[in-house]
Amino acid sequence: MKTPVTVLGLGAMGTALARAFLAAGHPTTVWNRTPGRSPELDSLGANRAATAADAIAASPLVVVCLLVDDTVRSTLDGLELTGKTVANLTNSTPGQARATAEWVTTAGAQYLDGGIMAVPAMIGGPAAFIFYSGAQEAFEQYSGDLSALASPAYVGTDAGLAALHDIALLSAMYGMFGGAQHALALMAAAEVPAVPFTEQFLVPWLTAMLTSLHGMAGDLDNGPADTAGSNLAMQAAAYENLVTTAEAQGVNPMLLVPMGELLRNAVASGAGDQDLSALVGLLRTPAG
Numbered sequence: 001m002k003t004p005v006t007v008l009g010l011g012a013m014g015t016a017l018a019r020a021f022l023a024a025g026h027p028t029t030v031w032n033r034t035p036g037r038s039p040e041l042d043s044l045g046a047n048r049a050a051t052a053a054d055a056i057a058a059s060p061l062v063v064v065c066l067l068v069d070d071t072v073r074s075t076l077d078g079l080e081l082t083g084k085t086v087a088n089l090t091n092s093t094p095g096q097a098r099a100t101a102e103w104v105t106t107a108g109a110q111y112l113d114g115g116i117m118a119v120p121a122m123i124g125g126p127a128a129f130i131f132y133s134g135a136q137e138a139f140e141q142y143s144g145d146l147s148a149l150a151s152p153a154y155v156g157t158d159a160g161l162a163a164l165h166d167i168a169l170l171s172a173m174y175g176m177f178g179g180a181q182h183a184l185a186l187m188a189a190a191e192v193p194a195v196p197f198t199e200q201f202l203v204p205w206l207t208a209m210l211t212s213l214h215g216m217a218g219d220l221d222n223g224p225a226d227t228a229g230s231n232l233a234m235q236a237a238a239y240e241n242l243v244t245t246a247e248a249q250g251v252n253p254m255l256l257v258p259m260g261e262l263l264r265n266a267v268a269s270g271a272g273d274q275d276l277s278a279l280v281g282l283l284r285t286p287a288g
């Protein structure tokens with residue numbers, strides 16, 4: 001028999017996780033604060049527990065997917081966790097993950113923190129992955145079971161590392177979407193239709209530019225290349241045109257302005273002959 005699993009939280013993501021466990025043949029117990037949510041799970045064979053305590057008692061592996069960190073504490077506090085493995089996939093900060101690891105471990109359970117890199121429709125599919133950090137022994141024991149949800153990527157024993165990886169990728173994603181949304185606003189201001197612009201130009205351009213990240217990472221790990229292909233002094237000068245054009249088109253430049261400031265600071269600090277990877281060092285200087 002496959003490992004019995006429990007899923008606490010049947011929001012959009014928790015429901016997708018429960019469906020994936022059921023599809024992989026795991027005896028699956030579910031609980032949600034508001035009873036009766038996601039009734040389709042019942043016909044798929046889920047065992048619906050009346051309380052979180054009953055749900056936890058049913059399985060050695062307890063997957064938690066609630067809205068925010070506070071709700072995890074208020075849901076699990078005081079419940080019997082001895083001998084369980086708690087895999088908390090609720091979005092959290094590294095600090096929250098470490099604090100949760102401490103009190104869950106004190107309560108007698110092994111703790112894995114997780115960061116889901118997928119939307120619900122991707123769960124159980126090939127493109128989804130989940131970062132895990134925390135108890136290595138628990139990961140080794142349950143990674144096969146957790147792979148029913150998404151490819152598991154273990155990033156270290158420090159429980160905060162999964163959240164740190166998750167938040168790094170989300171930060172990159174929002175930067176990319178913010179830039180794309182600004183581009184679409186410029187096009188909309190000129191009544192250029194979004195779909196052909198996106199298909200013919202925006203996505204191919206971003207895809208081509210993404211490959212330069214490998215060189216940037218190499219510069220960071222191995223030291224910068226001798227000559228910068230696109231030096232920062234040139235980029236800072238050209239960047240002014242981005243802001244001027246936005247204003248002329250009636251588009252709010254709020255998403256562009258901080259990058260311009262960073263480029264100017266880089267040039268002022270003597271990094272004008274370097275490449276974009278030099279900005280990483282400047283960002284590591286705390287603001288203020």
Ligand code: NDP
Nearest residue numbers: 009010011012013014033034066067071090091116118119
């Ligand atoms: P939903 O808003 O759909 O569901 C939230 C869940 O949290 C519900 O089960 C809700 O229960 C429960 N909940 C909220 N407050 C409490 C509380 N005080 N006590 C107990 N339960 C509570 O969110 P998702 O399912 O989409 O997201 C869940 C987690 O997954 C979040 O941390 C999110 O950041 C993360 N995530 C989501 C992604 C997505 O695309 N959806 C992608 C990656 C990560 P009730 O039904 O009773 O309100």
